[in-house]
Amino acid sequence: MAISLVGAPRGLRILLPASFVILVLVLVALYHSTGQLETSQLLKTISNIHGGGNSQPQEEEEVHTRPANTHPPPKYKPTSTLAVPTVTDPFPLLATSTGAPPSIPEYNVPKPGLHRDYGLSYMPPLFIGFTRQWPMLLQCVVSYITAGWPPESIYVVENTGVQNSNADGKLTLQNPFYLNHTTLSRLGVNILQTPVLLTFSQLQNFFISTATSRQWPHYFYSHQDVLVMSFEDGADTIKRPGDRDWFFYDDQEKTDILRPAAAGQRGYRTIYENCLRELNHTLENEKRWAFRWFQYDHLTLVNRAALDAVGGWDSLMPYYGSDCDMNARLEMDGWTMRHRRVGIINDVSTIMEDLAVLYRDPEVVPKFIDPNPIPDEELDKVERPHKDERPDKDAPTGDETALDEENEPGEQPPENPTEESKEESGKEPEEGKQEESNEKSVERRSEKRGRGSSRAAGGSGIAQDYFRALLRVADEMGAYKYRSDNSARNSWQGSQHGGVGEPYYYNADGFGKSFWILAEAGREVFRQKWGHRDCDLVQETALQLDDQWRVEKDWEDTPSKS
Numbered sequence: 001m002a003i004s005l006v007g008a009p010r011g012l013r014i015l016l017p018a019s020f021v022i023l024v025l026v027l028v029a030l031y032h033s034t035g036q037l038e039t040s041q042l043l044k045t046i047s048n049i050h051g052g053g054n055s056q057p058q059e060e061e062e063v064h065t066r067p068a069n070t071h072p073p074p075k076y077k078p079t080s081t082l083a084v085p086t087v088t089d090p091f092p093l094l095a096t097s098t099g100a101p102p103s104i105p106e107y108n109v110p111k112p113g114l115h116r117d118y119g120l121s122y123m124p125p126l127f128i129g130f131t132r133q134w135p136m137l138l139q140c141v142v143s144y145i146t147a148g149w150p151p152e153s154i155y156v157v158e159n160t161g162v163q164n165s166n167a168d169g170k171l172t173l174q175n176p177f178y179l180n181h182t183t184l185s186r187l188g189v190n191i192l193q194t195p196v197l198l199t200f201s202q203l204q205n206f207f208i209s210t211a212t213s214r215q216w217p218h219y220f221y222s223h224q225d226v227l228v229m230s231f232e233d234g235a236d237t238i239k240r241p242g243d244r245d246w247f248f249y250d251d252q253e254k255t256d257i258l259r260p261a262a263a264g265q266r267g268y269r270t271i272y273e274n275c276l277r278e279l280n281h282t283l284e285n286e287k288r289w290a291f292r293w294f295q296y297d298h299l300t301l302v303n304r305a306a307l308d309a310v311g312g313w314d315s316l317m318p319y320y321g322s323d324c325d326m327n328a329r330l331e332m333d334g335w336t337m338r339h340r341r342v343g344i345i346n347d348v349s350t351i352m353e354d355l356a357v358l359y360r361d362p363e364v365v366p367k368f369i370d371p372n373p374i375p376d377e378e379l380d381k382v383e384r385p386h387k388d389e390r391p392d393k394d395a396p397t398g399d400e401t402a403l404d405e406e407n408e409p410g411e412q413p414p415e416n417p418t419e420e421s422k423e424e425s426g427k428e429p430e431e432g433k434q435e436e437s438n439e440k441s442v443e444r445r446s447e448k449r450g451r452g453s454s455r456a457a458g459g460s461g462i463a464q465d466y467f468r469a470l471l472r473v474a475d476e477m478g479a480y481k482y483r484s485d486n487s488a489r490n491s492w493q494g495s496q497h498g499g500v501g502e503p504y505y506y507n508a509d510g511f512g513k514s515f516w517i518l519a520e521a522g523r524e525v526f527r528q529k530w531g532h533r534d535c536d537l538v539q540e541t542a543l544q545l546d547d548q549w550r551v552e553k554d555w556e557d558t559p560s561k562s
């Protein structure tokens, strides 16, 4: 509401605008001195300007007492019997020192300006959306860095809905929305904050808008629950859960991609360099392309022009169904999407016990822990409502844990839909999976190493051994996530339950439940938008782009509500 000063006494007419000018000046000065406007500081400043002096907002200890009315007290839900373990920091070395992080393997150190070798004028950014579960995020970020991705082109997108609480260091590790700005800055990565909590589709649109404002025509995004590696051991043709049939332009590049040089050999390329190459190659080969997927969308290269052309993500489908809708619209409009190979990507629900292993710390043996172990007998009861109605029910790898974990997608590949990957979880995926404890260790210890990884680039074999041990654990983590017919894949999202009383606290179970409700609502939007239930619009219907919201449903019965 605008304040009209027309009728005000003359003094006020001058005083008010004057104090406004002063306020602006003070704020500008503040902004310049800190480089950042902090809400708390702002409030303090304002109250000082008004002569309040007393800048401490009253911390009211609110005691919640039940109202003394005539209604009976509420009946509480039973409390879960599953013990939720306390989350531990997965990177003690970084948490307890103030020094620089350890150095990464020499052969993975990104060459400055490498992007220019591939004709790119800017370092394509990698967005990693984050909503919950800091240990998973930290593992993801560290794996990109140690695999050779330059930290300065990584953008963690904090989408927690807690305003500045993390930036101000006000949340604790047991809070699901905890994210440590200091740690990420020390690793050299950038942090962007969404202004409010966004859904999967909104977050995707936020990536588009960020890329637009920074004039980035192409960008990468990654889920936060992946563990990536470069082809340090050369050829790796394992199909991991989540992998689809890879696309190759011709036989020569197929050989090139499937038989990469190992670390230390001539022609070795990191996952980062392969991504730059992929962008270069795509630009050389195709005009109308939209996505390049590296293990479905766990890591994705995006052509902004394609998304702009079809109107971005449908934000009325908050989670599930949104990717089916997006991919179908892109394909109807003639934009290509292809499954390609740039490195080793494991979709995981667990974390390395100590992330120092990714730096090949010879003192630490790679092993992983499940932050939220579920007893085998509980596995099938894990919440997965409306399982039968998923538009993507036949897609083996739709991963709920999108981006910011939760979403995800059920997509169906636009080309060669395959069913195969479910069973193909890698070479020796099953062993050890029945262990009862939440600590899964790899018995096959790597050979005792006397020296750090730096020697290895010369091909001494020591680093290779360590890498193999690391990869074995990563593959086991990937297989572990998909155990039990996928129903446990999202259990990790429930692993932190603390934070009561902290700013913007939200009940963790309620957050999880709400997610599924919104996810189901999105599926219903999909069904009504296209008059079709499954995630196969292009393959199984004759629908075209402008049919959306204009067609009757193509099935007889309404989907059964159980």
Ligand SMILES: *[C@@H]1O[C@H](CO)[C@@H](O)[C@H](O)[C@H]1NC(C)=O
Pocket: 117, 118, 119, 120, 280, 281, 283, 284
């Ligand atoms: C791809 O990279 C090569 C050099 O490796 C460069 O000459 C070419 O211009 C690049 N293509 C594009 C489209 O940027």
Ligand SMILES: *[C@@H]1O[C@H](CO)[C@@H](O)[C@H](O)[C@H]1NC(C)=O
Pocket: 094, 095, 096, 169, 170, 171, 172, 173, 180, 181, 182, 183, 186
């Ligand atoms: C963030 O991590 C640093 C170590 O990198 C630690 O000193 C600090 O206490 C952490 N902040 C919070 C709010 O936990």
